[in-house]
Amino acid sequence: MQTPYRRLLRLMPRIGVQVTDIAPGTALVSRSATPLSVTGADKGTWIVRRTKGGVAQAPGATAVRLGETGAVLFVDAAAGRDERALQLAAAEYLCTQHVAAMLALYEANCVFDVGANSGQYARRLRRLGYAGRIVSFEPTSETFAKLEKAAAQDPDWHVYRCGLGREETTAEIHTGWKTMNSLLGPSDYGKDRYGRFNRSETEEIRIRRLDEVMDEALDGLSDPRPYLKMDTQGYDLEVFAGAGKRVEEFVGMQSEVAVLRLYEGSPGMGEAVATYEAAGFGITGMYPVTREATTGRVIEFDCVLMRAEATPKQ
Incomplete structure (x- = not known):
């Protein structure tokens, strides 16, 4: 059964916000008018996740630009330590x-x-x-x-x-x-x-x-x-x-x-x-x-x- 959170994400493109589902509880959200993949983010993009209090910007994520390709790699702080x-x-x-x-x-x-x-x-x-x-x-x-x-x-x-x-x-x-x-x-x-x-x-x-x-x-x-x-x-x-x-x-x-x-x-x-x-x-x-x-x-x-x-x- 689809949760209210997921239904909300499906509605967001109608108000000019693009959403890419990454994993349960995690999505990529952007104001860009063009559809995005996980590696196609820009400065108007955030990584968000589901929390008990709702949707919040993911703490500790570092955006690493991959040369001149236009791609961005998002690295979680905990993952980056290893x-x-x-x-x-x-x-x-x-x-x-x-x-x-x-x-x-x-x-x-x-x-x-x-x-x-x-x-x-x-x-x-x-x-x-x-x-x-x-x-x-x-x-x-x-x-x-x-x-x-x-x-x-x-x-x-x-x-x-x-x-x-x-x-x-x-x-x-x-x-x-x-x-x-x-x-x-x-x-x-x-x-x-x-x-x-x-x-x-x-x-x-x-x-x-x-x-x-x-x-x-x-x-x-x-x-x-x-x-x-x-x-x-x-x-x-x-x-x-x-x-x-x-x-x-x-x-x-x-x-x-x-x-x-x-x-x-x-x-x-x-x-x-x-x-x-x-x-x-x-x-x-x-x-x-x-x-x-x-x-x-x-x-x-x-x-x-x-x-x-x-x-x-x-």
Whole structure:
């Protein structure tokens, strides 16, 4: 049932005030005559929230102008005190926004989502407007069930219960590490950082080669322009190797590269980036995924790379 507060907000545009609903109890209100989004505010705009006494200007919110774009970022005082969490959340958003822009620029029509977990990456792409095919791979039974449920109402989101690697085989994957399940064991650094690495169960999974599944995944696309996203907890180069010569078909890619290694035997950032560049990809963005709270050092980056020669001819 709609509250009187919400009914009042719906009436405000009739008296020259624009309202953007942000969340329950929170709205963006402006005198501007043009409709606004959350990032399109100007000097005539306030952040307001519902309080026991009615509607009041939100205390402690800082407006940060984003260069010359005209966009404004509103930062709550409490959120701003946790610099690390704020930076990582912003990096995640900016990375996905950048990927969505590159998918549009290169006219990509199929995203290979390797290491999909429960579908977080795919859902973010959909929210930012990507409407093409998504093919997600997740090998563990419990997490795959969540992924399958997430994709059930999206007819162009296909899911596969398997891992990808250098060869067709079966292997034991460490489970119980939440979003960090890996085919590799933890490094000494990883054990010191994450207590979850000190306990582990395993599950036998199927591993396939990327080049072996591509025809099936791309079936029905008249002019396939695939993009490869990998987040496999230290196993990305093995996935990449499994593409063989068909890696040349990808217009771009994304890989989680490690500065500080969490997994035994995983490649460092330099080795990974050199491999991707040797295959014809060039970096378009680097975004921190995790940072040490005590030192500020970045542990892993999301590295976005595109194949410049694949840019559609203007």
